[in-house]
Amino acid sequence: MSAKPDYRAWFESLRDPSERHRLDEVVYTDSAGGLLHVVHDMDELKKTPGDEWKRIFMERGHRNEWPYGSGVWGKKEWVLPEVDNENVVSMYEGHTNLFWAERYGRELGIEDLWLKLCGNSHTGSFKDLGMTVLVSMVKEMISRGVEIPAVACASTGDTSAALSAYAAAAGIPAIVFLPKGKISMAQLIQPVANGAIVFALDTDFDGCMEIVKQVSARDGVYLANSMNSLRIEGQKTVGIEIIQQLDWEVPDWLVIPGGNLGNVSALAKGIDMLLELGLVTRKPRICVAQAEAANPLYLSYQRDFEVFEPIAARKTLASAIQIGNPVSAEKAIDALRRYDGVVEQASEAELAEACAAADRTGLFNCPHTGVALAATKKLRERGLIRASDRVVVISTAHGLKFVDFKVSYHRMELADIVSELPNPPIELPADYDTVRGAMLKEIEQRFHG
Numbered sequence: 088m089s090a091k092p093d094y095r096a097w098f099e100s101l102r103d104p105s106e107r108h109r110l111d112e113v114v115y116t117d118s119a120g121g122l123l124h125v126v127h128d129m130d131e132l133k134k135t136p137g138d139e140w141k142r143i144f145m146e147r148g149h150r151n152e153w154p155y156g157s158g159v160w161g162k163k164e165w166v167l168p169e170v171d172n173e174n175v176v177s178m179y180e181g182h183t184n185l186f187w188a189e190r191y192g193r194e195l196g197i198e199d200l201w202l203k204l205c206g207n208s209h210t211g212s213f214k215d216l217g218m219t220v221l222v223s224m225v226k227e228m229i230s231r232g233v234e235i236p237a238v239a240c241a242s243t244g245d246t247s248a249a250l251s252a253y254a255a256a257a258g259i260p261a262i263v264f265l266p267k268g269k270i271s272m273a274q275l276i277q278p279v280a281n282g283a284i285v286f287a288l289d290t291d292f293d294g295c296m297e298i299v300k301q302v303s304a305r306d307g308v309y310l311a312n313s314m315n316s317l318r319i320e321g322q323k324t325v326g327i328e329i330i331q332q333l334d335w336e337v338p339d340w341l342v343i344p345g346g347n348l349g350n351v352s353a354l355a356k357g358i359d360m361l362l363e364l365g366l367v368t369r370k371p372r373i374c375v376a377q378a379e380a381a382n383p384l385y386l387s388y389q390r391d392f393e394v395f396e397p398i399a400a401r402k403t404l405a406s407a408i409q410i411g412n413p414v415s416a417e418k419a420i421d422a423l424r425r426y427d428g429v430v431e432q433a434s435e436a437e438l439a440e441a442c443a444a445a446d447r448t449g450l451f452n453c454p455h456t457g458v459a460l461a462a463t464k465k466l467r468e469r470g471l472i473r474a475s476d477r478v479v480v481i482s483t484a485h486g487l488k489f490v491d492f493k494v495s496y497h498r499m500e501l502a503d504i505v506s507e508l509p510n511p512p513i514e515l516p517a518d519y520d521t522v523r524g525a526m527l528k529e530i531e532q533r534f535h536g
C-alpha cells in the first residue's frame with residue numbers, strides 16, 4: 088500500500104527562496120519587506136498524473152461533498168491542502184459561467200470571443216475566490232491557538248464586500264477601510280449589511296492601504312489585502328477553471344483588467360501549475376487592461392518593464408482599479424514576461440462605450456470589464472489578436488454593482504462623455520394611440536433603420 092499523500096504548502100520570499108514561513112504564521116512580507124508567495128510541494132502533487140487530476144476536478148464540481156463542491160475547494164490540494172475541512176469557510180464560490188459571446192465577438196471581428204463571468208458569485212466579484220481561502224486560513228489559525236482579534240482590509244469596494252461576507256459567515260470580526268465617496272452604493276452597503284466595522288476615510292485607496300498596513304503591524308489585526316498571498320491561492324483557480332471549462336484546451340488570449348495586479352499574478356500562477364503538473368502543454372498570451380487614469384503598469388510596459396514607477400491615480404469610472412501604487416506589480420511583470428504578455432489601456436469614453444456596446448448584445452458589464460473589452464477591441468484593431476484567435480475576457484464584477492454608472496450613461500450625465508448608445512426610458516401618457524405611434528417608430532429606427 089502506498090503512503091497517504093502529504094500535500095504541503097508554505098510562504099516563500101520571492102527574492103530569497105531560502106526564506107520560508109508556515110502558512111499559519113502572521114507574516115505578509117519577507118524580512119527585507121519584499122513580497123511572499125505560496126509555494127506547494129510540487130513533487131508530492133506530481134505523484135498524481137495530470138489526467139488523474141483532471142478526472143478528480145471534473146468529478147467534484149457541482150457536487151455536495153464538503154467542501155469540494157466549491158470551484159476553489161474542488162482543487163484544495165493545489166490551493167490550501169493543510170486546512171482542516173471543518174475550518175473551511177465557503178459559500179460554494181467559483182464555477183462561474185464561461186460562454187461564447189458570439190454577437191459581440193462578431194462586432195469586434197473575433198469569431199471565438201468568450202466571457203468568464205466571475206461577478207456571478209456570492210458577493211458579485213472574483214474577490215470571493217481569494218477571500219474564501221484567506222478567511223478559512225484565519226479560522227484554522229484561530230483553532231490552532233493563534234490570537235487574531237479581527238481581519239482588516241483597504242478596498243476599492245469589492246475586497247471589502249467579500250471580506251465582510253466571509254468573516255460574518257465565520258463569526259470573525261471584520262474591519263474595512265474605504266475611500267470616502269469613491270466606491271459604488273452597492274459596494275458600500277455590502278459590508279454595512281454584513282456587520283463589518285466600516286471606516287470611510289477622507290483619502291484614496293492608496294491612502295487606505297497605508298492605514299491598514301499600520302493597524303496590522305501595530306495592533307495585530309490580520310491583513311486581508313492581496314499583499315497577503317493566501318488570496319492569490321484562491322484567485323489562481325480562475326485560469327484553471329477557464330481551461331477546464333474549455334475541455335482543457337488552452338485559449339490564445341486571456342484579457343484581464345488590472346489594478347493592484349494580484350489577479351493577473353494569480354491567473355498566471357494557476358496556469359503555471361497546469362503546465363508543471365502536465366494538464367496542459369501550451370501557454371496562452373495574457374493582456375492586462377488598465378484604465379488610462381490609473382495606468383502605472385501600462386507606462387512601465389511602454390518601457391519594456393525596465394522601470395516601474397507608482398503614479399497618483401486619477402478618478403476613473405472603473406473605480407475598483409483606481410490604484411496608482413499596485414502592491415503586486417513585481418509579480419504581474421514576472422507573469423507578463425512569462426506569458427508573452429501585453430498591457431493595453433482604455434480612456435473613460437472607451438470603457439463606457441465598450442460596456443454599452445457589449446450590453447446591447449445581451450451582456451451587462453461592470454466598468455472594469457469595459458476596460459478589458461475596450462483593450463480587446465484595440466488589440467484586434469492592431470492585429471495582435473487575430474480574427475480566428477480564441478479570446479477569453481475575464482469579467483471581474485457583476486454589472487448590478489455599478490448601476491449608478493449605467494444610469495448616468497443612459498441619462499447622458501457622465502462628465503466629459505457623450506454617450507453614443509443612450510437608451511433612456513420613453514415617458515408617455517398611458518394612451519394607446521400615442522404609445523403605438525412611438526412603438527412603431529422605435530422598431531423602425533432601431534431594427535430597420
Ligand SMILES: *Cc1c(COP(=O)(O)O)cnc(C)c1O
Pocket residue numbers: 212213214245246313344345346347348349350351407408453455483484
Ligand atoms: C479588484 C478588482 C479588480 C482588480 O484586480 P487586482 O487584483 O487589484 O488587479 C478588477 N475588477 C474588479 C471588479 C475588482 O474588484
